[in-house]
């Protein structure tokens with residue numbers, strides 16, 4: 001996920017990754033099949049997965065994103081990384097493997113209609129109502145079960161990244177008109193990071 005402006009964060013939940021290990025990879029954009037199909041469940045928690053996570057963090061930072069799913073660097077595996085502020089100015093950093101979003105009780109579903117953007121739809125932003133609370137269950141890089149909770153903008157990020165791994169972009173949740181407008185915004189600007197050209 002991408003954001004127009006970041007405030008200076010205060011508290012940090014999670015650990016900053018060692019960015020000396022990863023390789024920056026170009027970002028896939030809307031139209032690339034890898035973004036439009038569900039990703040595969042991760043079953044091996046070894047060096048290959050760890051190298052993928054390293055690449056994902058540095059690729060996200062290079063593109064100045066706040067979240068990145070593996071299929072955004074062309075790998076169809078269920079993994080996302082994040083370094084994302086919430087609305088209370090807390091910075092959340094981490095990785096979730098095989099994420100599944102909890103279904104919210106109706107009483108927990110308060111819609112927040114903030115702006116959303118995506119590194120795979122470069123240069124475009126659109127208002128999209130989403131619940132302001134999210135719970136994601138999955139595994140960490142070593143296969144240990146984890147639960148990640150988020151509010152505000154970070155809740156949006158958790159939902160956005162899980163959508164990616166299910167084969168959906170945020171523009172798939174927009175009205176026909178807003179989707180068209182987002183794609184037009186994308187056409188009007190050139191990305192400020194390297195992307196994978198579509199065939």
Ligand SMILES: [Zn+2]
Pocket residue numbers: 001002117118119120160164
């Ligand atoms: Zn995205």
